[in-house]
Amino acid sequence: KAGVTQTPRYLIKTRGQQVTLSCSPISGHRSVSWYQQTPGQGLQFLFEYFSETQRNKGNFPGRFSGRQFSNSRSEMNVSTLELGDSALYLCASSLRTPWADTQYFGPGTRLTVL
Amino acid sequence: GESVGLHLPTLSVQEGDNSIINCAYSNSASDYFIWYKQESGKGPQFIIDIRSNMDKRQGQRVTVLLNKTVKHLSLQIAATQPGDSAVYFCAENIRVGSNYKLTFGKGTLLTVNP
Numbered sequence: 001k002a003g004v005t006q007t008p009r010y011l012i013k014t015r016g017q018q019v020t021l022s023c024s025p026i027s028g029h030r031s032v033s034w035y036q037q038t039p040g041q042g043l044q045f046l047f048e049y050f051s052e053t054q055r056n057k058g059n060f061p062g063r064f065s066g067r068q069f070s071n072s073r074s075e076m077n078v079s080t081l082e083l084g085d086s087a088l089y090l091c092a093s094s095l096r097t098p099w100a101d102t103q104y105f106g107p108g109t110r111l112t113v114l
Numbered sequence: 115g116e117s118v119g120l121h122l123p124t125l126s127v128q129e130g131d132n133s134i135i136n137c138a139y140s141n142s143a144s145d146y147f148i149w150y151k152q153e154s155g156k157g158p159q160f161i162i163d164i165r166s167n168m169d170k171r172q173g174q175r176v177t178v179l180l181n182k183t184v185k186h187l188s189l190q191i192a193a194t195q196p197g198d199s200a201v202y203f204c205a206e207n208i209r210v211g212s213n214y215k216l217t218f219g220k221g222t223l224l225t226v227n228p
Contacts, residue, residue, distance in 0.1 A: 004157070043158070045217070105150075107157050
């Protein structure tokens, strides 16, 4: 089976712009979670989607949003980018739930905000 | 050792030695714990998990120990190899009704010297 794929792998944006990141989960996985990883804060949970619905959300501002499509592929969007949004954005998929099934992570999208 | 939310500690071992990576978690209501390994340029990779009704679980060359009394989790790697060099994260899950919160530690950098 192919693993979790994320596109693009690298992205450079300027402050104020918006960005959309894409994640394709492992085939058959219905739960997709997004995380932000920075050296200062580590891995932080953004949100989780299951069957096209946001099921759980972390403590991030409304500028961070996401969605999931009927084929379980997911996108996350960050609007009005700030310098502090520079991070590695990771997507993870699991069969049904991140707390009962193993999560498999993608390689991440490295976002740099200038 | 490591505590969720603190700076990244390091552990340096000789090839063939056993490694012990520690993690102190924050919430006594946490019911599920996971260890991940993250190599440079890659997303985290699941290693082993343990539920709160267990105190030990073994995998291939890895053992996770859970001490709920002192809220401490450890990962033991037997016969450490150069390929084990990576950042290791513990994560704790807290169920709140139908929702959950998955919190990751900052990680421990393991360096294996040949």
